[in-house]
Amino acid sequence: MKDLITIGLPSKGRLKEKAVAFFNNKGLKVLQGNKERNYFAKIENKTNLKIIYLHAKEIIQRLGDGTLDIGISGLDLLNESEKNLQDKIRIKKYLDFGNANLVVAVPEDWIDVQTVADLEEVAFDIRSKRNTRLRVATKYPNLTNNFLISKGVTQYKLIPSLGATETYPFIGSSEIITDITSTGKTLEDNNLRVLKDGLILQSTACLFISKKKAANLQPFLNSLV
Numbered sequence: 001m002k003d004l005i006t007i008g009l010p011s012k013g014r015l016k017e018k019a020v021a022f023f024n025n026k027g028l029k030v031l032q033g034n035k036e037r038n039y040f041a042k043i044e045n046k047t048n049l050k051i052i053y054l055h056a057k058e059i060i061q062r063l064g065d066g067t068l069d070i071g072i073s074g075l076d077l078l079n080e081s082e083k084n085l086q087d088k089i090r091i092k093k094y095l096d097f098g099n100a101n102l103v104v105a106v107p108e109d110w111i112d113v114q115t116v117a118d119l120e121e122v123a124f125d126i127r128s129k130r131n132t133r134l135r136v137a138t139k140y141p142n143l144t145n146n147f148l149i150s151k152g153v154t155q156y157k158l159i160p161s162l163g164a165t166e167t168y169p170f171i172g173s174s175e176i177i178t179d180i181t182s183t184g185k186t187l188e189d190n191n192l193r194v195l196k197d198g199l200i201l202q203s204t205a206c207l208f209i210s211k212k213k214a215a216n217l218q219p220f221l222n223s224l225v
Contacts, residue, residue: 003030005220008062008071011039011053015205018097019072022207026224049220059208064088066212070221076102076180076203080140089205090214093225098205100182102140104147104198106189107176108171115197116151119176123155126175133157137168138178140200147178147200166190 009019029044030051041051054062060077062068064085072095078086106113113122121133130154134156138144141158148156159174166186168174178200181187187194207224209217 003216005049005069005217006067007049007051008054008059008068008073009041009051010056010059010072015056015072015074015098016053018095018205022072022095022097027048028223037082048084060085060089063208063210066210069210069213069217071208073208074098074100074203074207075206076100076140076143076201078206078208079201079203080142082142088211090209090211092209092221093207095205095207099128100180100203102143102180102200102203103187103194104144104178104200105166105176105187105192105194109195113193116195117155119148119195120153121153122175123153127155132174134161135174136176136178137161137174139165140178140180143200144178151197154195166192 010016023030023043024043028046028049031042031044032038033041039053041053043049043051052068057077058074059068059071059073060081063071064081074208078089078091100107104116113119119134126134129191136144136148137159139161141160144158159168161168161177165177167190168177169192170190177192179187184194209221
C-alpha cells in the first residue's frame, strides 16, 4: 500500500500499556490481535496504519534504517545509539511517561565516595593496589563513557551488563554501576547509592519519526501532537 505508515510500539510492560493508551487517547483505537504473542496490531478504521510490537531498543534501530516510520521508545536508547543512527531520527514529541534517570551508583558502604570526582581517587587506589582498573557495569557504554570522560574520570573499564546490573558489585563482577532507575528503590534494595552529581541523563518516552519518511508523515502527525 503506497500510503502505508508503519508504527513501532514497545512489546511489553508499562511502556507498551502507556504507548497504546497514548494512541487510544488521540482517537486512534489500537485493535490487539487475539493471540497473546501477536506482534502486529491495527488501528480501527485506518487501513493504512500498521503497528508492530518490538523491543524498545529495536524500535530505534528500525527508525534509523527507515523500516519504521514512527515509533515510541526511550530517549536513553536514542542517546545511547551510534551518532549516525541518531542523525536519521527526529524527536517529534516528549511524552509524559517512561520517566527514568540514568545514574552512577556505588556501594552504600563507600562512605568516602560522594561525588564523581571521588571516583578518580578510588580508581587510582585500585590501580596501585591491584593493578586493575575500576570496573563499571552498564548497559549504556556510550553514555557512560561520555559522562565519565567529561567529568575527568579516566582510570576505569566498562563491563557490559546483560541484566540485573545492580548485582554486579556484589558478585565481584564490577566495583560500581551505571543504570536506569525510576524510583531508586531497586538500587536501594541492593545496597547501592546514587552519587550526588551522578545523574547522566533524565530520560522519558518520546514519539520519534524516521527523517527518511518525514515529509509523507506530516498530515498524520498533526493528529498526534
